[in-house]
Amino acid sequence: MRPFAYVKPADVEAAVRAAGEPGAKYLGGGTNLVDLMREGIERPDTVVDVTGLPLDGVETSPGGGLRIGALVRNSALAADRLVRARYPVVSQALLSGASGQLRNMATVGGNLLQRTRCPYFYDHASACNKREPGSGCDALEGFNRGCAILGVSGSCIAAHPSDMCVALAALDAVVEVRGPDGTRRVPLADLYRLPGDTPQVETTLAAADLITAVELPPAPIAANSRYRKVRDRASYAFALVSVAAALEVRDGTVTGVRLALGGVAPKPWRAREAERVLLGGPAHEAAFRRAAEAELAAATVREGNAFKTGLAVATITATLRDLNEGAAR
Incomplete structure (x- = not known):
């Protein structure tokens, strides 16, 4: 070192x-x-x-949301009473990530800013535009089983690794940032950049910008929310596909839906097309599958990760089905 x-x-x-x-x-x-x-x-x-x-507190914000300090440990946030009651999808996502030891050390701000990476990122003998801009991307034709299928480019197909961020994306979280010019609030959707031709630039933050908090807006829909993670082993593995979802149904009609995906994109992926298809439509399994297929229609796959399209459709469908059944009880 x-x-x-x-x-x-x-x-x-x-x-x-x-x-x-x-x-x-x-x-x-x-x-x-x-x-x-x-x-x-x-x-x-x-x-x-x-x-x-x-910066290690969790507080109720005006209107009923939550303000989460950037230095709150992942394990503490997962166990927080307000998070578990109001935003169970966040607690579930955190508990599915890494190991207990790592969750005890990792912070909310650090989780937001962990590097997007694939195995070639660590291998100095391989070409990686993220590690060495302009060197190429060996993942394109190499081992790409865990790589992204949405929002990718010819320069990088690495998938964002966070579980927590997928849940935050579904809930329209806002990131509070302190920089040399003062404090500003950045919607989580605007924090991350897609790789394009500059995959080494992963966020919209400047070098001195410090994340100080994450704000979760009031979201009654989040009471009926769930995080589902599909991975190669039961613990300590990145998602092949993950789904953070919240659903509101009245008289058999979808009146509210929040949906985000992990393991399939270079950033936490808000499934806007699936939400559009679902909202105002019937709440049944066939409709859930149609919405998932609409979201994945834009996928760009490689030989090793082509299975992720079908896996994502099935995982979205199953998660929404479970939420719908839970809402009906």
Whole structure:
């Protein structure tokens, strides 16, 4: 590991100033950054440790939403009474990710900013436009079983790894960011960039921008929500396909729906087309399948990940069916 300077700022303003220096990186739980430093992929000159900042609370916001500090640990958020009652899909997503030990260390802000990656990202002998811009992408014709099928480009087909972010995307979460020019609020949908020709640029944040909180708006529909994750093994594995869904049904008609997908795109994927097809239509399995097929119609598949299209359709359908049955009880 390369030598680096270590800074632990006393407040948010000092953290932003320190991170504005060339080669600086924020450190939260370190569950992604430290791995990447060990592998020689991230090479910061200065590590700005923000774990001492007062950003670790979960509070009710005006109107009935939640404000979640960026340094809340994943395990603490999953267990939070308000999250479990109002937004069960968030708790379920968190508990399906990583291991208990990692959840105890990982922070909400760090989860949002973990690198989108495939196996070639770690392999210095392979071509990876994300690791070395302009070098190519060996995943295109190589081992791409876990790679994305929506929102991809000829430069990168890596899939976003987070479970939590899929649930947040379904709930229209907003990210609070402190930068050199003050505080701003960024809808989660606008935080991430698709790869295009610059897959190394994954978010819309500037270098010194510090995520300070995540806001969940009031969402009564979230009381009937669920996260379903399909993976190769029962624990400690990224999703092949995951679904975060919330459903509201009245008299057999879909009156509200929120749907986001994981494991299939370079960012948490809000399934807007499926939502459009579902809203105002009948709440039955055939309709759920038609909506899922409409969302996946835009998929771009490779030999190794072509199965994800059918798997995503089946997972969406099953998740909505279960929510519909639960709403009818």
